[in-house]
Amino acid sequence: MADLLTNAAAEQAQIGPGGLFMATLRRDLLLSLRRKSELVNPLIFFLMVITLFPLGVSPEPGFLAQLAPGALWVAALLATLLSMDALFRTDYDDGSLEQLLLSPQPLFIVVLAKVLAHWMLSGLALTLVAPVIAVMLFLPAEGMPGLMLSLLIGTPTLSLVGAIGAALTVGLKRGGVLISLLVLPLYIPVLIFGTSAVQAAVTGLPLGGYLALLGALLALGLALAPLAIGAALRISVSG
Amino acid sequence: MSFNSISEFLTMGGHGLYVWLSYGLGLVVILANLIVPLQAGKRLRVQLTRRLLREKQGS
Amino acid sequence: MSDKKWMPRWFYQLASPRWCYQICGKLLPWFTALALGLLIGGTIWALVFAPADYQQGNSFRIIYLHVPSAILAQSCYMLMAIAGAIGLIWKMKVADMVAKSCAPIGASLAVLALLTGAIWGKPTWGSWWVWDARLTSMLILFFLYLGVMALNSAIESESTAAQATAVLALVGLVNIPIIKYSVEWWNTLHQPATFKLTEKPAMPVEMWLPLLVMVIGFYAFFAVTLMMRLRNEILRRERRAGWVKELLLSKSAV
């Protein structure tokens, strides 16, 4: 009788925080892979938004090339935003989120793992298909490294900040539109530096400074966003 | 005093429209910020009092 | 709540909605008189006595509304975030109510700053809107206010709404300097600043003194409207407390 009372507390941790991080990453990736539509939706959305620009503005190559950096970044931003709502919603609906919050492990580890999984299937995937779509917008070849690098460093910040919005609205039945309202103003610095990096690359200017700024934003996001996400999740579930 | 006549003051050297429009808007915002909470407060008091009296009668 | 002992007495008292309601009631007339005096005096000074700008002429007089409202819109956001944080950390109800009362005031001041900026832009730049760094970041500040208000009204439970809003306001607070910096930097990149709205080299005393009066007047006015909203909010949230019932019944009996 006595051993049960002390056992659980005294027992050495068998799966440490690192193990939890990997387990959560694996789980979230697996979940997305089993629901294929969710996997490709951001990519299709990205492609469709890009298609709208020539149709809506002008198909003239010179003009499109000028428009390309901004259009690509805005489309990537919207595609990320679109997939954000699902990040915690299914976990909230089936009660997994409650179990997650009751874990004795540090919350930011699970949160970081979930955001990383989200980024791999949105931001990283967008980065990989971006060159193909950039060609359709006649972005000069010199701009490609800038585009890829800025997306690679910038999109994780979008996922991190977006996750704050997702965590704040997870308790609401209709959170989708609200997330955009909360998160879009916060995306502006990433958009500005990301677009600037691509433009700098196109015109042959050094782009290290822009990438450094994007990196600084990412570092800040990595340090602070998990705290905000964790607090927001506890608040949303508590309500 | 930087104006010599009333009409000069009103036209603001050709910028009258902009200046008076701005100050009009300023007045609107300030008044709105006073009237809205005032009205809301009145409505709230009436509503709460009514409810309180109802509860009193009910019990 | 057991480790409250180290806090100063006034902080502890501030946590009591009843005390707060009463002190606001006592302060309101004073602040109203102060705000009215400063705003009316400042406006007359600004419109009649301050000299016209040698470049912009009389349209320059818009500065006496534009700058105070812009400053207040930012201060108000800061107060909202700090009050939200206090409410979040110490579970202090009054702080939550302050934060909630701040949002609509700040949003209206941001609107005023935007509108006066746009109106001022017409004679200065020749168009109603220019993507000037200050106007752009004020627009984003306005969006942040909208987000805070939308979130607050979307969540039904009041304490949850207050906490969630506080987190969002804090995230916004961290972001405001970043947004400001990035927008300013973006602006200088895109259009070399030829003619900024508010940055004047060395404004003469007779120009900035009325501006100072207007800024202080706006702060006093902000205190007035905040206290009015706060008192409403206290009554609404504390409607089941004994003192509120007494207060309402004593008023209705008269």
Place this chain on the structure above:
Amino acid sequence: MSGPMLQVENLFCERDDRVLFDGLGFSVDAGEIVQIEGANGSGKTTLLRILSGLSRNYEGEIYWRGEPIERVRDQFRRELLYFGHQPGVKALLTPEENLRWYCALHPALDASRVSEALEQVGLRGFEDVPCHSLSAGQHRRVSLARLYLSDAPLWILDEPFTAIDKRGVAAKEALIGRHIARGGSVILTTHQDLQGSSAVRAINLDRQGGT
């Protein structure tokens, strides 16, 4: 003997303008079953969520082994098993994957006992079937398997017997009995009467509400 495991003092909670309970106080000792009773909407689930630490919208004090619960939150989470309204089972994952992730969340659990636990709830052979193709009862049992895995002294169970057949209920009650015998405690809500357990103490929330 040491004091009670969980102690609640002067608990106050309101929802939607309604006081659910005010001045609620009770304690839970080792080896005890506490059943929360009350009509629908009396705040049973809310109380369990407050006790488990999910909901923070309350006033009053909760002590875990004599310490205020905010101070020993991590310790408390290590010693708690919470079974909520939603089973916390991912429909797209197999029972085994679900339980393995649960083990990752609770480092004290032995992940090698997952298949054993699944066998005990009668899900042997379903290890690699995604949960969405299981029946409602089986779905629920995936979550119940956590009870077999867990060594946590305190169990908080919200309606653990819904969607389970008679035999399952009996097995479940036996499990609870064994947990009690080992010195654990259980706080639960249920529409069914617990049979054969002598140490059940009831707390009725209907008499608590102020309005």
